[in-house]
Amino acid sequence: FVEYGAYPHLKLEDGGQEIAAVQDWTTLTLVFLRPSYDRKEELLTAISQALA
Structure with missing residues (x-):
């Protein structure tokens, strides 16, 4: 989930x-x-796709 502050925290x-x-x-x-965090590459891929 996302928690918002100065910038979003996943x-x-x-x-x-x-x-x-x-x-x-x-x-x-x-x-x-x-x-x-063990799934860094998977997370970066998901973030990249979400922002595209």
């Missing part, structure tokens, strides 16, 4: 652990990932 449904923060600008998107 959290796991189960337990609410933050796994990423996203800044979406006109010319670029910055994604900050939790190093311990």
